[in-house]
Amino acid sequence: MVREQQVPEVADPQAIIVGVDGSKASRHALRFAINEAQALERSIRLVGAYTIPSVAAATIDVSYVPIDDSSIRAAVTATLKEAAAEVKAAGVPVEAVIEIGDAAGVLVEESKQASLAVVGSRGKGGFAGRLLGTVSSALPAHSHCPTIVVPVGWTAEAERAAKHSSSRAVRNQRGDLVEFDESLESVPGLDFAGSVVVGIDSLGKSSPALWEAALLAEHRGTPLHIVGVVTTTVVGPEWLPSTHDVQRFFDEGSGTLEVAASAVAQKYPQLTVEWTLFDGQPAEVLVRASDTADVLVIGSRGRGGFAGLLLGSTSQSVLPYAQCPTMVVRVPRDSR
Structure with a gap:
């Protein structure tokens, strides 16, 4: 189920929220969140956010020309439906919300009714378009629940070795x-x-x-x-x-x-x-x-x-x- 958030109530106030934008980093974050949801026996709430572009009229002090956001909303909805299908296939309960607003602010608000927030460190637009920018720094700073940031290059299957350290x-x-x-x-x-x-x-x-x-x-x-x-x-x-x-x-x-x-x-x-x-x-x-x-x-x-x-x-x-x-x-x- 994909719905536009209108009221503060959610299906599961202890859900794991995941910022989704369709990027590779976002998909890795989702897979990590699915594993955590299975281990913790929690549901997942997918969150998609977008801002409505506007064009300022050059010859008028205060005037904006609104831009139709239907195509943007459709793209976000399609991304969330794809992610929701992956969560359902893993046997994890899922809901999804679409909100208009800055991604960091939207996730901070959603974190008031969540047990964990998961985001990727980089994406395209939406949640993580700025490398370790607004979302992955502002969300941990203001989140009402613990936040996990998944590195862009991380996969559970990758082999990693300890590096030398001066500590x-x-x-x-x-x-x-x-x-x-x-x-x-x-x-x-x-x-x-x-x-x-x-x-x-x-x-x-x-x-x-x-x-x-x-x-x-x-x-x-x-x-x-x-x-x-x-x-x-x-x-x-x-x-x-x-x-x-x-x-x-x-x-x-x-x-x-x-x-x-x-x-x-x-x-x-x-x-x-x-x-x-x-x-x-x-x-x-x-x-x-x-x-x-x-x-x-x-x-x-x-x-x-x-x-x-x-x-x-x-x-x-x-x-x-x-x-x-x-x-x-x-x-x-x-x-x-």
Whole structure:
């Protein structure tokens, strides 16, 4: 069923909403959403949006010549019907809406009655015509539910390998101190294949991103890997960390991750939970984790280890380079 949205009520207020524009990235996002809907036992609400072009009369101060939008509406309707047929074929309940307006604004409004939003990182017009522009940055910033951005080149079947990184793993859930050659500018990245990876900061077990990631991993039947970052890089002569300082940073970071992992394991006893502490730059750690992770989960703002990664800088520093579907979870401003 394709309908034009007239009232705020929807068939399923916990549906997964998917921005659809017919592009390759949009189709990949839809396939990802179908898999999530099957795992989470949710329905899908397809959303199509378009703006009505107008031509300003050059000789009149305020005058516009309206353009017939019937052909535009017909094209959007055809795209949604095709997408709806794919969802139905997968055995997932589906509805579709067409709305007039800016795509980002339409999706933000739709997210008020959804459990998850999924969009592609690039498309043609409509939802994702601007590379990591309005939709994939504005939607995570203002969405009322977690948002997953699917990279334009991503497919579930693609083989991916861990890349080298200048950020180094220093501790893990076994309590090991990871040794590495200080003379090396980069080290091989970790392989997170088959896992949901979540980056957390000093909020630790209170991080909304942690619990969204745990729920996602539990429903997908995959391990959860929690990562944290401390930065001991010297940025100027005014501060040179001592060996004691570095050890304290590592101990505090490890403690936060261990407590978070224990809390998740207690709530989801069947879930395999691991953690790794890195010394380096948060954005690089997250991007390198996305090289092999099934899904990367990040908070929309951070403190402590992820300080400075507010939503704007997160989307600019991580989303453009993420190699796997990335979930952005908004963190309330009053979180402590």
